[in-house]
Amino acid sequence: MSLLSDMGTIISTMTVGEVDFQAVNAFRSQAAWFVFGPITAIGAILVYYMYKMSPWLDRHLERSIVVYTYIVIAGIIFVGVLQRFLPFLPMQPAWSTTLPPMLFMVMAWFGCSFNVRLRTHLGFSEFRTKFSPKWQLAMLWLDAVLWFGFCVIVVTTTARVTANAVSNFMIVPGTNGLMQWWFIITVPIAFILMAGRVLENIIEDMGKYARGEPLVEQSVIGGDV
Amino acid sequence: MTDGTLITLISLAVTVIFMLGVPVLLVIVYWVIGCSFVLGLTLDNLGNELLNVFNKGFALLAMPLFILTGDLINKSGIARRLSDFAYSCLGWLRGGLAMAAIGACGLFAAISGSNSATTATIGSMLHPEMVKGGYDERFSAATAAAGGTVGIIIPPSIIFIVYGFLMNLPISELFVAGIIPGILMVLGMMVTCFIVCSIHGWGILIKLSFMRVLKTAIGAWLGFFAIGLVLWGIYTGKFSPTEAAGVTVGFCIIVGLISYPLNKLMGTHAETPIEDKSISSMFVVEGFTALEIPSIVVRSAQITGILAPLIAVSVVMQQVLSTMGAQETIGNFVTSMGGYYPVLFTSMAMVFVAGMILESLPVTIILAPILAPIAASVGVDPIHFSVIFLVGASIGFITPPYGLNLYVASGVTGVPYFRLLPYSSLYLISLIAVWVLVALTPELALWLLPAR
Numbered sequence: 001m002s003l004l005s006d007m008g009t010i011i012s013t014m015t016v017g018e019v020d021f022q023a024v025n026a027f028r029s030q031a032a033w034f035v036f037g038p039i040t041a042i043g044a045i046l047v048y049y050m051y052k053m054s055p056w057l058d059r060h061l062e063r064s065i066v067v068y069t070y071i072v073i074a075g076i077i078f079v080g081v082l083q084r085f086l087p088f089l090p091m092q093p094a095w096s097t098t099l100p101p102m103l104f105m106v107m108a109w110f111g112c113s114f115n116v117r118l119r120t121h122l123g124f125s126e127f128r129t130k131f132s133p134k135w136q137l138a139m140l141w142l143d144a145v146l147w148f149g150f151c152v153i154v155v156t157t158t159a160r161v162t163a164n165a166v167s168n169f170m171i172v173p174g175t176n177g178l179m180q181w182w183f184i185i186t187v188p189i190a191f192i193l194m195a196g197r198v199l200e201n202i203i204e205d206m207g208k209y210a211r212g213e214p215l216v217e218q219s220v221i222g223g224d225v
Numbered sequence: 226m227t228d229g230t231l232i233t234l235i236s237l238a239v240t241v242i243f244m245l246g247v248p249v250l251l252v253i254v255y256w257v258i259g260c261s262f263v264l265g266l267t268l269d270n271l272g273n274e275l276l277n278v279f280n281k282g283f284a285l286l287a288m289p290l291f292i293l294t295g296d297l298i299n300k301s302g303i304a305r306r307l308s309d310f311a312y313s314c315l316g317w318l319r320g321g322l323a324m325a326a327i328g329a330c331g332l333f334a335a336i337s338g339s340n341s342a343t344t345a346t347i348g349s350m351l352h353p354e355m356v357k358g359g360y361d362e363r364f365s366a367a368t369a370a371a372g373g374t375v376g377i378i379i380p381p382s383i384i385f386i387v388y389g390f391l392m393n394l395p396i397s398e399l400f401v402a403g404i405i406p407g408i409l410m411v412l413g414m415m416v417t418c419f420i421v422c423s424i425h426g427w428g429i430l431i432k433l434s435f436m437r438v439l440k441t442a443i444g445a446w447l448g449f450f451a452i453g454l455v456l457w458g459i460y461t462g463k464f465s466p467t468e469a470a471g472v473t474v475g476f477c478i479i480v481g482l483i484s485y486p487l488n489k490l491m492g493t494h495a496e497t498p499i500e501d502k503s504i505s506s507m508f509v510v511e512g513f514t515a516l517e518i519p520s521i522v523v524r525s526a527q528i529t530g531i532l533a534p535l536i537a538v539s540v541v542m543q544q545v546l547s548t549m550g551a552q553e554t555i556g557n558f559v560t561s562m563g564g565y566y567p568v569l570f571t572s573m574a575m576v577f578v579a580g581m582i583l584e585s586l587p588v589t590i591i592l593a594p595i596l597a598p599i600a601a602s603v604g605v606d607p608i609h610f611s612v613i614f615l616v617g618a619s620i621g622f623i624t625p626p627y628g629l630n631l632y633v634a635s636g637v638t639g640v641p642y643f644r645l646l647p648y649s650s651l652y653l654i655s656l657i658a659v660w661v662l663v664a665l666t667p668e669l670a671l672w673l674l675p676a677r
Binding site: 063085109114122124128147 | 242243244245246247248249250251254255258268269271272273275276279280281282283285286289290293463464467468470471472474475518519522523525526527529530531533534535537584626627629632642643
């Protein structure tokens with residue numbers, strides 16, 4: 001199939017929501033890059049404006065997702081152990097060991113996006129802090145470009161995994177009908193949000209540069225978040 | 226250009242962007258992407274692994290849960306009680322408060338499994354008091370950074386979980402094997418601390434009082450109970466490390482929620498001097514309300530959001546290295562060194578050098594699958610090697626230029642990174658001495674494992 005028809009198949013599949021064999025093949029083709037690259041870029045712009053319009057979402061979206069996923073994971077495992085040892089509680093469900101890892105995956109990537117915004121990903125910034133503001137801005141642009149490239153790659157490749165999971169009706173082991181793709185699809189979504197954060201950060205940096213404010217500040221892991 | 230030349234150029238390029246301050250996560254990702262192009266590998270593997278590392282690994286879940294445990298024991302006031310106990314035991318010695326900080330790191334590490342949580346908690350708690358007590362602020366911050374290294378050796382430990390997960394070794398046995406080396410690390414650092422403080426005359430001595438020790442021991446009972454619960458559960462096999470982590474999280478939340486109203490009822494304040502506190506008030510910690518839980522969890526979530534993606538991309542990097550035949554090349558180099566001890570010390574040197582430039586998790590994920598089989602082939606016990614490897618990886622937390630604990634300590638104490646280095650290097654000497662001792666004496670790691 002041609003590139004254009006594959007792109008059309010991917011877009012129509014995402015609109016209709018039904019993934020057949022032909023669609024899976026289209027997702028596997030090079031066309032996926034031409035669809036998900038622009039989707040990531042457009043998504044990043046939309047996310048940026050979403051955060052601009054709603055400061056509450058800007059502050060709480062990823063934070064709430066990771067916090068409540070964290071609490072649910074801990075709760076499932078803790079209750080699972082209690083169910084095993086306390087005879088008056090119902091038996092430990094089979095999904096108590098299969099669902100938490102899926103939630104961990106969700107938490108990890110939304111947490112990654114959260115840290116992009118906080119600029120707390122580990123890095124060796126000793127030299128960067130000594131650069132002139134012009135070079136510091138150039139380094140921040142380098143970060144932004146590299147983050148964005150990473151987002152495009154992950155959105156495209158995990159969209160392929162999502163399509164595959166949908167077409168194979170993969171369910172979470174130990175459950176009756178909990179589809180795996182409901183969890184997997186959160187990863188490309190998390191990376192689109194991340195791309196939005198990258199855009200937000202670089203626009204903020206350019207503003208700081210224009211105002212002559214410090215560009216590179218030491219971030220504190222576990223600091224005021 | 227040959228593949229080898231291209232891969233060398235890619236490696237040099239990512240080293241440059243690392244030095245320019247690009248996050249380590251991106252440095253690894255772009256190395257993987259570059260090498261994948263050279264080797265003709267599809268990038269789909271990257272996407273697949275970024276999902277599979279998490280959704281197929283129940284064992285890895287212990288990592289976020291032990292990080293959360295650290296924040297919960299800090300917020301509930303249990304960590305403060307443990308450090309009070311350590312100070313009342315060691316405050317009569319020269320450098321007692323600094324030694325108590327290291328002791329408190331050891332006790333904290335026995336409930337939490339995270340080095341950065343240990344450094345951040347003990348550093349933010351005891352640094353101001355150490356400075357008030359006449360210690361040099363650089364030494365105080367370096368003590369918190371060095372003390373945090375035991376966070377991943379004294380069980381439970383995040384890095385043991387990752388190692389066991391990768392190498393298919395029983396995590397509970399790895400935990401038990403870490404106990405004695407972890408205690409030795411604490412003792413080694415205390416000796417350094419005593420010597421440095423004696424030379425400079427730092428610290429205010431307090432009288433050793435049995436009553437004070439007893440009172441603070443009672444005050445720390447919840448901490449001891451949590452330590453006992455984790456070790457008992459894992460040692461007896463009642464629950465897996467992940468479940469042990471879930472149980473301690475549940476325990477800390479219940480304790481925090483029950484203690485808060487009880488503490489309010491008793492009218493005890495955290496700042497009240499120990500001498501003025503009644504014995505009954507020592508049974509209850511400050512605790513927290515249910516509404517505070519999300520704000521506690523968000524700190525843990527932030528650390529997990531940094532470490533978990535790093536684990537995922539490091540796994541992919543390890544796979545690319547395997548495809549390149551790095552395992553064979555490094556294996557041939559290490560094996561060519563000769564027998565048992567040359568292989569052991571070459572491996573240790575590689576871990577040490579890698580720890581200077583990389584975070585300990587990538588070091589473990591990348592090097593462990595390469596070095597462990599070689600060590601096993603010359604007769605090093607896999608559990609013993611895991612301890613040697615991970616003590617080395619933990620030392621990497623305070624080796625410049627890239628020592629995570631140094632950054633964390635610098636962040637929580639406000640002492641600039643480079644100013645920490647003279648004192649952290651002193652701790653480094655004692656840690657390396659313990660490391661060599663552990664390497665030469667397998668019994669230190671294996672003695673508590675009766676089945677071996």
